[in-house]
Amino acid sequence: MAATIRDVAQASGVHVSTVSRTFSAPHLVNAETRTRVLAVAENLGYRPNRAARALTTGRTHNLGLIVADISNPFFPPLIKAAQAHARARDYHVFVADTDEDPQVEEELIQTLTKQVDGVLLCSPRLSNRAIERLRADVPFVVVNRRVKGMPTILMDVGQGARLAIEHLTRLGHRRIALLSGPGGSWTSGEMREAAAAMDGVDLVILGPNAPTEQGGLAVAAEVIASGATGVLAYNDLVAIGLIEGLYERGVRVPGDISVVGVDDIVSGRLNRPKLTTVAMPTAAAGRMAVDLLLQSVDDGATPTLITLETGLVVRESTGEARS
Template sequence: MAVTIRDVAKASGVHVSTVSRAFSAPHLVNPDTRTRVLAVADDLGYRPNRAARALTTGRTHNLGLIVADIADPFFPPLIKAAQAQARARDYHVFVADTDENPQVEEELIQTLSKQVDGVLLCSPRLSGKTIERLHEEVPFVVVNRRLRGMPTVLMDVGEGARLAVQHLTGLGHRRIALVSGPGGSWIGKRMREAVAGIGGLDLVLLGPCPPTEEGGQAVAADVVASRVTGVLACNDLVALGLIEGLYERGVRVPEDISVIGVDDIVPARLNRPRLTTIAMPTAAAGRMAVDLLLQSVDDGDSATVATLQTSLVVRDSTGEAPS
């Protein structure tokens, strides 16, 4: 016969309501008691009926996670970390991909809002007003986009961009291109703001371009025509595509032009030359976003803004400026 919640309560020496709270509201249960109850439940093979619990508590114990492009290597570490953090809190995660399309993003939010307790929006492309309107339907946490009055997890790409440009100027580069991604990108805006005030720098703005390898290859002609000696790309995929596009035009990296990316994805470490890049704390952002979202679900909306530090990883794609 199937194991019931009463069997778990009896074996744990607690009331049935304590077992229920151990699964549905763990923050209301003494940590030692919850650990004992969960261990007993696991030993007995008990699995709570999520549908019945949703009717009782009004909670689905599901979260939505919407990313701009699931094929971008930047997102899987964030998704994996968010899923693990949610699972530890007895939540499941539904992952959806917008393919950089704001209309699809809005449709996904409206669909998921009926099935989840909250939504994680990663690098959203929607306007701020639209996000604020949709936020009235379901709790949000936004990753890598600053929206007033909404819980947010940011990765300090501005500081990373400053470190990257200072690295290039330290190597003698003075004319440097900043290749931006999609129009209206919060990350692109922060990078421009961060490097605009660096003294002695001739900054060339290129883009916007698709945040893909193809986008990087396409912008290579503009990079060559701009006569820069260093480039900071909006992400690693664009940087890797740019390097390929430069080689096709007989331009060597880093001998002729130095290239820096953003994200520190796995291909950045395997490509030749290995890519100098701004490392983004994606896994930490995924975990923190889940924690902030569940805090909003439990306690109501907050305007908490958590900022995670980035770092510059110097590899082989940057070198001294050509004489």
């Protein structure tokens, strides 16, 4: 016969309610006790009945994770880390992709509301007003977007932009192009604000641009016409597309123009020239977002703001400004 919750409680030397909390609210159980109960449950082959537990607790033990574009290599490390972290807390994660469309994003949130205990919104395209309206139905944690009064995980892209521009100016670049992303992007706004505050920089803002390699290819002619010798791109995909577009026009990187991306995706390390970029702590953001969301589910939403540091990784796509 299949092991029951009472079998686990007896073998662990704890009350049945402690076993129940170990699976339904593990953060409320002493770490040593939780480890012992989970080990006994594993040995006995015990698996909690999710449907019965949902009826008892009112919890589905499912979380939603909505991203702007699942094909963008920025998101998979975040998704993978969030799923693993949630699984360790006995939660499942439903992943959905909006394809950069705010209307699709709203429809997905409304669809998930009755199927999950909370939703992680990663780089949302909805307006802040829409997000504030929708959170009345389900707890949210927002990643890479500042929404007043809402639990938020930010990756400090402003700090990253400053590090990138300081790197370019040390190499002698004075006219620098900033390639912004989609219209209304919070990340673009942070990059623009940080870059505009830098002294000794002749800043050229080009965009909005699609956050893809095609977006980078499409803006290459404008970059050349701008006279910029250094470029900070919205993300690595835009930077990689831009480098290809520059080469097609006989412009060398970094010989003629230096290029910096943002994200530190794998393809940026493999392309030639290897991409100088701002590394974003995506896996850490995924784990912390899950913790913050479960805290919101258990205790109610609190306006917690966690900002994670970014760092510059210097590779081959930047060099001294041409004389």
